[in-house]
Amino acid sequence: MTTQPPTPETIERLGAAVFRSFAMRAGMELDLFTPLTEGPMNVVELAQALNVGSTKLEPLLYSLVDAGLLTVEGERFSNTPESDHFLVRGKPTYMGERHHQFSHQWNATLKTSESIRPGAAQSKVDYHDRTPEQEESIYRGLHPGTIAAGRMLTTMYDFSAYRTLLDLGGGSGGLAIGVAEECPHLHATVGELPEVLAVTQRFIAEAETKDRTSIMAADALSGSINGSFDAVVMCNFIQVLSQDQARISLKNVIKAVEPGGDLYIVGRVLDDSHLSPTNALNANLFFLNVFDGGQAFTEHQHRDWLAEAGFGTIKRDILPDGRSVIAARKPS
Structure with a gap:
């Protein structure tokens, strides 16, 4: 035959x-x-x-x-x-401005072989080169999705006992706004780098929850996080860091969580097989071109770093869009 x-x-x-x-x-x-x-x-x-x-x-x-x-x-x-x-x-759910994000992702990913040969990202993002208008346009495209992420968290987890929440590295503050919409008993704070806060404030001012949503300068790597909170959310955060930076940031973040409080890591997380979810695999092709160390790390790596930082009761849930939520509790 x-x-x-x-x-x-x-x-x-x-x-x-x-x-x-x-x-x-x-x-x-x-x-x-x-x-x-x-x-x-x-x-x-x-x-x-x-x-x-x-x-x-x-x-x-x-x-x-x-x-x-x-x-x-x-x-x-x-x-x-x-x-x-x-x-x-004009609709509140408008995502059309995301064409800027898609273009950036695709153009960067076209340089994958160029990044692999020297072992260095060839499409690094210099956020300082963006004008405030460009920065706001990018966040406009992402804003409806981050609001939806905040709302989604309140349906998946019990937020009834929280009175304060920190959206660390929250960009437009959409996640904090989404949580505040669903939890009228809660005050949400968006922690961002000083150069981003002016853009964040414009989004907060447009929200119906502006009286219960505030901003503050925060830097997880330097440990500059003022106050402590019942819950801290890090959305699309760990994946932009190197392994050493991820360890450092989690050791700093636990200091901002009240005893008995919770940390939620939302983003791209690989299964320990490194073969799924598909969108985490795809994201890593983009990440290797824009970050020298950032990537979608495995669940096992996240668990090790969280335990090393002092968190316990670690749980991972996978969302319909393939992203993961890793929830961890600071011991009382």
């Missing part, structure tokens, strides 16, 4: 997989989902609303139908429920 030679099926599938993502990014950048919230449009009508030519727009619209972000009936295009909820400018 003659064995048939393999076909390049996997190679071709992976090579084509990027185009739906590129179509989504182009649609977000053009803001084409916003006019469609008023109702179906044909190519000419939508081109006029966007002030672009219809000839080049048409292929993109059909690609977005294939990607699951538009529908088409006859020659009239409409948003899907998902795109109408998240990609229409």
